[in-house]
Amino acid sequence: KPMNNSLLYIFFAGLLGGLLALFTPCVWPIIPMTVSFFLKRNKERRKAIREAITYGVSIVVIYVALGLIVSLLFGASALNALSTNAIFNILFCLLLVVFAASFFGAFEITLPSSWSNKIDQKSDETSGFISIFLMAFTLSLVSFSCTGPIIGFLLVAVSSSGDIVAPTIGMLGFAVALAVPFALFAMFPTLLKSAPKSGGWMNVLKVVLGFIELAFALKFLSVADLAYGWHILDREAFLALWIIIFGLLGLYLLGMFNFPHDDEGRRTNVPQFFLALLSLSFAMYMVPGLWGAPLKAVSAFAPPMNTQDFNLYKNEVHPRFKDFEAGMAAARLEGKPVMVDFTGFGCVNCRKMEAAVWTDSNVADMLNQKYVLISLYVDDKTPLPEPMTVTDTDGTQRTLRTIGDKWSYLQRYKFGSNTQPMYVLIDNDGMPLTGSRSYDEDINEYMKFLQTGLDNYNNKK
Known part of the structure; x- marks a missing residue:
């Protein structure tokens, strides 16, 4: 069930991206030109309607093909690996910064004009379906300087969900909104x-999108920073940057400063005023986070609380161990059951669970007092003292080089899963006490899960 939900969510994210793209200066002015083209070609209304529908379908086909190409090039496991690979995350971060700069008006990202001219020429020469398809293709090329950054952002965000059909579904949503x-x-x-x-107003929309892309660029840099343990973008540094970005966005919407492509005497209108209000309020909301407030609204994006040096917030659950063997040894000594938390630095849903469920006082009490909590990061890039060779579940020989590889292998081999978060309750011999749990923010169910594990542990004694 969560899979279908997430695909629906991805489709709507694509739809929203398409709607935003529609209102940019490279797409919106093309609509009247296109419409007059259809009406001039066909004096007959029915034929014009038929061709318009064909044109819409062609747009959808072109963008969905793009989504399919991304899926086929990378494949699901590669998409999952990409989502925590530092080099890719840094590239994504730089890409989004370039897109943002382009939206601010530093330069235009365009495809070679010879491409669109050639295709345009072909669509004039051919008749019927092919010419309409080529026209749709010309639209895709001409509008690239506005749609490119949005598509790039969508594909990057969706690829990290690790679902093979996600890029295609995202592009379907995008294309439907455009077509x-x-x-x-x-x-x-x-x-x-x-x-x-x-x-x-269209340039204002582009600039707003630029600010949003800039904010998300930091998310990708943060994933790389956490996986490699560089500590350049700890939680307070990340929040400080987000506060500045959303603060500046609010000031821009109020007309305090302009970018190169803005109109000279730009005035704030009512929608912009309300957007500015939202953006400035959001910036203010994040300020207490600098002193350790949990900030549930941004917990999925911000680095985890344990990266923060100055933290006045005390109601946090911290894993006692990040090593499986050491945690198991402690649990045997203390005579307590173990909760193994398979997590990842780049795992958005893990952060959501920690912010929404682990902050509940009953859950926190249970995890801190009654269990030994071991968190294993499957994307930890710290090299192992020496590489280990193991036989995987499908019988192939694999070499584990990093700590993350080791925990990822343990999760697959012992618990038959490779999704995060995954919570497993085990006894001192490593045997499961009850079924596992994954991402689900229902606190009562989580408490039941912990209680069942505890009861089963005590009955075994």
Whole structure:
């Protein structure tokens, strides 16, 4: 069930991306041109409608093909590995910074004009379905300087979910949002008269997207920073940057400063004012986080609390051990059951569980007092003292080089799963006390799970 939910969520994220792309200066002005093209080509309305639908479908096919190519090139396990690979995360971070700079007006990211000219020429020469498909392709190329950064952002964000069909579903949502208005305006050309005119507001939208891409670039840098233990972007550094980014976004929306492509006498309108209010409030909300407030709204993105040097917040659950053997030895000495928490530095749902469930006083009490909590990070890139050769579940020989490899192998081999978070309760011989749990923010169910494990442990004694 959560899988379908997440795919639906990815589809809507794509849809939202497509809607945002639609209102950018490279896409919106193309709509009237396209519509007049269909109407000029066909004096007959029915034929125009049929061609408009074909055009819409062509847009969807082009973008979904892009999603499929990404999936086939990388494959699910590679997508999962990419999501915690430091080099890729740094590349994603730099890519998003470049996209943001482009949206701020530093330069335009465009594909070679010869491409779109050639395709445009072909669409004039051919007739029927092919020419419409080529026109849709021209749209994709011409509008790339606005859609590129949004698609790039979507594909990067979706690829790290590790689901093979995710990029395709994301692109489907994106394309549907782009295609429907084109088809609709071509069917009902009178609608165009009431559509908002392109103007300065479009550049404001681009700049807002630039700020958002900048904020997310830090998320990717943070994953690499955590996996390799560099400590350049600890929680307070990350929050300070986010406070500044969203604060500046608020000031920009209030018209305090301009970017190169903004209109000269830009004034704040009512929607911008409310957006500024939201952005500045969000920046203020994060300020107490600098002193260790939990900030549940950003816990999925910010680095974990334990990276923060100055922390006044005391209600936190910290794992007593990050090593399986050491934790098991302590549990035997103390005569307590063990909770093994398979987690990852780049795991968004792990942070959500820690912020939403582990902060509950009953859960925290249970984990701190009644259990020995061992957290194993499957993406920890610290090298092992010496590489280990093991036989994997499918019978192949594998070499484990990092601590993360070792915990990932333990999770697959002993518990038959490779998703995080995964919570397993075991006795002192390493035998399961009850079924495992994964991402689910239901605190009552989590308490039942912990209580069952404890009862079963005591009954075994």
